[in-house]
Amino acid sequence: MRPLLLFVLPFLLGLLLRLGLVGLELPFWYDEVWTANFAAFRLSPEAALSRLVGEDSHPPLSYALYRLWAEALGLEDPLTHRDPGVERGLRILSALLGAGTSGLTALLAGALGASWPAALGAGLLYALAPAALMREAEVHVYPPAAFLAALALLLWARGRYWGFALAAALAFHAHYLALPLLLLPALSFGAKGLLPYLLFLPWGLHAVPLQAAGLPDKSPFNGLPEKALAQMAAFSHSPEPALVAVGAGLWLLGLLAALHPKGRLPGLTLLLFLGLWLLLLPAATGFNAYSVRYVTLPLPLILATAALGLSLLPWRTAFLLLGVPLLAWSLALPLTTRDYLAFRSPSLLALPLNLAPRKVTASSKPLGGVLKHVCRPCQVSLWDGDPGSLREGYLVIGLNSLRIAAGEHPHLLPLLRERARLLGEQGQILLLWVRP
Structure with missing residues (x-):
């Protein structure tokens, strides 16, 4: 019963909050219009592939999932006028995936060795996290990518190789940052852990060189690095001092887990990912990789390792340290709604x-x-x-x-x-x- 509750409670909270934003029925902003082009505007597969490789910087799976969802629900843009029903229908998939990632985060924390209350807290924190809540109430590549990455991490933590290999291969085709995020977990399985990377090679060799050439031109869309770093620390587009302090505490707890034997591998996974994401990627491509939108992918691991760190503390201290971010992010919900409106x-x-x-x-x-x-x-x-x-x-x-x-x-x-x-x-x- 406990594992079921560990998934269901964060799932329900995550779904409620995300559907609350979807229910505002605000029109698409630019990134959503772009994603909807591949789902509701019915581009041919050839045209979609050509556009992805020539103009985009993401792999194809997230777009394909939205396309399948639109086909299943009969969501097709009328072309003559904006249809709020199409926008709402596509966003519901994002909300479901985000709610699922909330539940997976709790299960991941439990699989890594966190206590039941701390693991539940990790899932609830993901449900409330401003950056995740924003992204998972809109039509974008991040909800499918975060869900698949969290699923791969959970299967890794449980030692399920074939499940991990499949989920990792899918995650790689949903967002490129899943490649560094899952590298150390893959290597922990030995040479066979490289199978998901081999499965990614056909797309990688075909598309990545062409897409990487255009990355520097997309850097201005991520804004100034110093502003982005504050947002990344706060897990929010509005880096209020209190949110920065709370977020920095969670980052610190997650990274310090590497000092304890139980948390060494997940903590080192997070450290390696940060190095490859924030140092190697900009140096290799000239791309400004500093953006709070990318935090959604490692967020389940950050919160799960933080929950593991909390489990090693006296229960009163752990309860206090868990309660502070839960309260802060609950109070920040109006701020998240304001940011959601601002993008539109x-x-x-x-x-x-x-x-x-x-x-x-x-x-x-x-x-x-x-x-x-x-x-x-x-x-x-x-x-x-x-x-x-x-x-x-x-x-x-x-x-x-x-x-x-x-x-x-x-x-x-x-x-x-x-x-x-x-x-x-x-x-x-x-x-x-x-x-x-």
Whole structure:
């Protein structure tokens, strides 16, 4: 009965929280539109593969899972208008996978030797973790990848080689960071542990060199490393000091587990992964690999090893150290909801445009992609930053893009004051009406 509860309680909490965000029925943001292209927009397999290799930086399995889910539920984008039912249906798969990862985290902690209360706490923490909650209420590659990586780690901890090999091979085809995360667990099985890596070779040899060549161009999307490091420490897009302190404590507990015989292998697994992720990957590719979004993959291992470390302490101390992050992340739920809304600022701004569709100019390709998804009747084009090219219609522009353009063209701001009217603002995005 206890193993069942160990899975079910975190699963139910994780599902409830994720469905709460899904239930807001906010329109897709850019990354979700991109993922939905492979699921609900019905690209042919050939076109999907070509686009993945030529434009994306992920392996194909997560996209294929969303495609199968969409086929099973009959989720197909109507092309003529945004369908909230399609968005909700695709996000439900993410929520189910995230809830499953919550339960797997608790089972992983138990399999590593954590006490039952500490293992349960690890699962509940994953359910509440801001970074995981954000990612697993949207259509993205991370929910399938985190689930498969957690499943592989659990099967490794239980000594189930064939199950581990299958789950690891699937995880490698869902996200490339699963490769370093599962390296030490694979080697613990001896030479046969390399089987998942051999199974990955066909895709790796075909796609990775082409995708890696484009990685430096994608670095700006991850923001400044110093800001990302604070977010990674806090497991949140809003690195409030209290969340940074709580998150740093969990990181520390997870890493210190390597000092104890029971936690040596999982602790060293985490240390090796961090070195390969944060040091080797940027050095080898020129890619800025610092982003809180990637924390979702090692998070089950971090929390499971932290739970193992707590189990080695006196129970009163362990109870206190476990209660603090549970309370902090519970209190941070409104903050997580705010961050979830912030990512969809351009989408929310674009919704009213359906009432009076006109020509829309976007300041960047991601903004343009969102606008085309949300306002299908609108004629969307990209702005080159030249004030002389502005025409009558809507202008959707990020504040950072506006600052850059104003620095290059000093007469831009006076021109906008004369010809533009502010219609709305969401987060760092402005909606303007530009008259002739």
